[in-house]
Amino acid sequence: MKETVEVLISEQGIAKRIDEIAERVSKDFEGKTISLICVLKGGVMFMVDLAKKLKQTVEFDFLDISSYGNSTESSGIIKIDKDLENPITGKHVLLVEDIIDSGRTLAHLHRHLWAQGPAELKICTLLDKPDRRVDHSITPDYVGFVIPDEFVVGYGLDYAQRYRNLSYIGILRFNEE
Ligand code: IMP
Ligand code: MG
Secondary structure, X not given: OEEEEEEEEOHHHHHHHHHHHHXXXXXXXXXXXXXXXXXXXXXXXXXXXXXXXXXXXXXXXXXXXXXXXXXXXXXXXXXXXXXXXXXXXXXXXXXXXXXXXXXXXXXXXXXXXXXXXXXXEEEEEEEEOHHHOOOOOOOOOEEEEEOOOOOEEEOOEOEOOEOOOOOOEEEEEEEOO
């Protein structure tokens, strides 16, 4: 089987959308310090590029999680492998995700963060696959792109830890050789 990647969203397309999202986030959090929380590792590229476009003071923190279940379907029961370094109690938090698929990971993460008593907790995802949603309890506040039910890689997103460094987002296809 040969893997190929078909471009879905170009580097320029991502950059343009990030400008638009950053403008909205900067307005919504005006006068506040934003605690940006990145979910490792997929959200890294998106968070740093978004942060560069925000007009106010931002702080970075990172969460690393693993989800039980097989590789294509998450169970939503997540294990926190690396928790936040700084408490978010009373803070204005923006959780930055790479993609929302079934919605289970996000629902669990939201409960985990909300329990710490932030003043505000908003969700920003680069990609959204609404056709695959199972858990509808959390709706993202900012969505980069709504995409079809395809497995995508690049710009942080991986397949078996590969492809994260692509500057664009593409659909991963497996072809017979
Ligand atoms: P959920 O709990 O099903 O919403 O899982 C979301 C997580 O699954 C994301 O944070 C990704 O790590 C992973 N994921 C879901 N769809 C894709 C995809 O198309 N490409 C790469 N990773 C994906
Ligand atoms: Mg993720």
